[in-house]
Amino acid sequence: MLTLVLVVIAAALIFEFINGFHDTANSIAASVATKVLSPGQAVVMAAVMNMIGALTGTAVAATIATGIVNTAVVDATSQLMLCALLGAIAWNLVTWWFGLPSSSSHALIGGLCGAALSASHMDWNALLWAERAASWTQSKGLVWKVLVPMVTSPLAGFLLGFTLMVVLWALIFGMERSGGWLRRIARPRWINAGFGKLQIMSAAYMGYAHGHNDAQKTMGVIALTLIGAQASGALDDLPGWLAFMHPEQSSGATVADWIIVTCALVMAAGTASGGWRIIKTLGHKMVKLHPLDGFAVDTSSATVLMAAAHFGMPVSTTHTVSTAIMGVGFAKNPRRLKLGTIERIVWAWILTIPASATVAWLFYRGLMLVGWV
Numbered sequence: 553m554l555t556l557v558l559v560v561i562a563a564a565l566i567f568e569f570i571n572g573f574h575d576t577a578n579s580i581a582a583s584v585a586t587k588v589l590s591p592g593q594a595v596v597m598a599a600v601m602n603m604i605g606a607l608t609g610t611a612v613a614a615t616i617a618t619g620i621v622n623t624a625v626v627d628a629t630s631q632l633m634l635c636a637l638l639g640a641i642a643w644n645l646v647t648w649w650f651g652l653p654s655s656s657s658h659a660l661i662g663g664l665c666g667a668a669l670s671a672s673h674m675d676w677n678a679l680l681w682a683e684r685a686a687s688w689t690q691s692k693g694l695v696w697k698v699l700v701p702m703v704t705s706p707l708a709g710f711l712l713g714f715t716l717m718v719v720l721w722a723l724i725f726g727m728e729r730s731g732g733w734l735r736r737i738a739r740p741r742w743i744n745a746g747f748g749k750l751q752i753m754s755a756a757y758m759g760y761a762h763g764h765n766d767a768q769k770t771m772g773v774i775a776l777t778l779i780g781a782q783a784s785g786a787l788d789d790l791p792g793w794l795a796f797m798h799p800e801q802s803s804g805a806t807v808a809d810w811i812i813v814t815c816a817l818v819m820a821a822g823t824a825s826g827g828w829r830i831i832k833t834l835g836h837k838m839v840k841l842h843p844l845d846g847f848a849v850d851t852s853s854a855t856v857l858m859a860a861a862h863f864g865m866p867v868s869t870t871h872t873v874s875t876a877i878m879g880v881g882f883a884k885n886p887r888r889l890k891l892g893t894i895e896r897i898v899w900a901w902i903l904t905i906p907a908s909a910t911v912a913w914l915f916y917r918g919l920m921l922v923g924w925v
Contacts, residue, residue, distance in 0.1 A: 553786035556630040557797075560777045563637040565818045567644075568770040571656040572602065572822020574644050575766060575869050582846035582877070583755040588748045597752075598759040599824040605763025606816035610807045611864035612765055616772025617779070617807075619680060619692035619864075620661060621668045626678040628780035631925045632667045632916065633773060639663035639912025647900055654900040655868035659908040660769055661698055666909030670916035671925070701865040705856055706901075709872040712852035713879030720844060721883075747843040754850035759823075761854035762869050765861040767819045771807050774815070840888070845880045852876045871901060 580594035589597070621628055640656070640663040647654035665679055672678035682695035691697065727738035736742070778797060781787050787798060796810050841849070853869075853876040860867040874897055881889045919925045 553630070553781070553784065554790070554794075556634070557777060557781045557786055560630045560634045560637070561774055563634055563641070564770050564773045564777070565814065567637050567641050567656075567660065567773075568767065568815050568818045569822035569825075570641060570644050570648075571766055571770070572599075572819040573825040574648050574656055575762060575823075580755060580759070581873070582758075582841055582849045583751055585841045586748070586751060586843045586846040588751045588843055588846065589755065594755065595824055597756055598762070599820040601756050601759030602763035602767065602823045603816045603820035605760040605765075606767030606819055607812060609764055609861060610768060610771060610812065612768035612861055612866045613771035613775060613807045615692070615697050615864040615866055616660070616664075616769050617776040619683075619697050620664050620694060621776070622678050622680040623780075625675060626668050626672040627783065628776050629671070629784065629925070630777060630781060630786070631919055632671050633777045633780070635670070635912045635915035635919065636660070636663035636667040637773065638915045639666055639908040639910075642911045643904060643908040647904075652896060652900040654904045655870045657766065657769055657866045657868045658698075658702070658901075658904040660773070661694075661866065662905035662908035663912040665694075665905070666912035667916050669909070670913040670920075697865050701860060701867045702871075705860055705865070705867040706871040706875040708856045709853050709875035710879040710882075712856060713848055713876035714883045715879075716848045716852050717845070717880045717883035720848060744843050747847050751843050751847045751850065754847045754854070758850040758854040758857075758873075761857035761861070763816065763819060765857045765867065766869055767815050768861070769866050770819075771811050771815045774811050775807050841877070841880070845884070848880050849873065849876045852879070868901075 580589070580591075580598045583589040583594050584591050621632075626632070637660075640659040643654070643659045643662070644656055668678040669676070680693045683692040684696065685691045724738050724743060728735055737746075778787070782798070790797060796808070853873045856872045856876075857867065857869060878889065878894065916925070
């Protein structure tokens with residue numbers, strides 16, 4: 553049993569690595585597309601900021617560990633967690649291969665749902681649907697932490713991107729009308745140069761927000777795995793060199809320091825490996841971006857991610873960035889949006905949770921057939 557627990561932790565870290573290179577595009581596509589940073593510079597900065605973000609906060613990890621699978625109905629066994637991760641990894645690799653910016657977050661949530669339903673023989677009570685508390689930070693369940701944010705975070709990304717773009721244009725227009733030195737600064741040459749510098753800061757903010765939200769999801773998976781292993785007795789006789797794995801510090805509300813540090817480092821390594829297929833889709837195929845646009849995209853999407861992480865919502869970085877780009881593009885000229893690319897992205901959003909859930913469900917059924925569960 554201990555070997556299986558270690559296999560699950562290894563699979564979780566593989567997912568975290570894939571999440572890093574799969575979602576690298578989200579935090580650096582705008583800065584690469586506007587040529588503010590070279591791909592190499594953008595990847596290094598994103599990796600560093602991802603790691604710093606991952607080290608700050610565990611509210612999203614607590615949601616994954618305690619707010620999706622109803623452990624009163626189905627045990628969070630190592631087999632269940634392994635199948636959930638395999639479902640998420642499989643879908644991530646498929647969408648990465650085809651250059652679709654799908655959500656690693658929703659792939660993981662779908663994997664957890666599919667594996668839990670398979671383990672419970674399709675008892676829908678195996679999923680924690682809605683447990684409304686006095687505040688968003690205390691509420692649990694798929695409704696409050698997944699389904700509501702799944703709709704509101706892309707909408708917020710679009711509206712914030714659109715609004716910020718309009719505000720920036722209004723400021724520039726005011727500078728042009730004021731005359732004098734303000735009018736000279738408002739020339740396109742100086743606007744591009746100034747916002748090029750600001751976009752480096754906003755890209756760093758985006759990298760931090762990405763790590764702060766996304767890395768916590770794998771932390772939650774590992775914490776949930778250890779809690780389930782402890783309940784089954786798999787950790788009763790841990791050797792001395794693995795004593796740190798005892799989940800005394802990983803009770804759902806808190807996550808052990810070693811889990812936080814490990815996930816932060818692995819995500820940073822994954823980010824450093826890049827994700828150029830998706831960068832091409834996000835940075836070039838949806839709408840042409842300039843430094844002013846890139847600043848608006850990074851700032852608006854990172855702000856949405858930070859707000860979601862505060863409330864423990866494992867929202868999709870991909871969805872938020874994509875809709876922020878759409879909002880900026882819509883503000884520039886609605887007719888310049890490339891609807892074919894947007895349609896492919898939307899279909900990837902719609903399919904992610906059911907597709908990863910189905911793969912996880914099939915993996916668990918396969919383990920049942922060979923007698924491993």
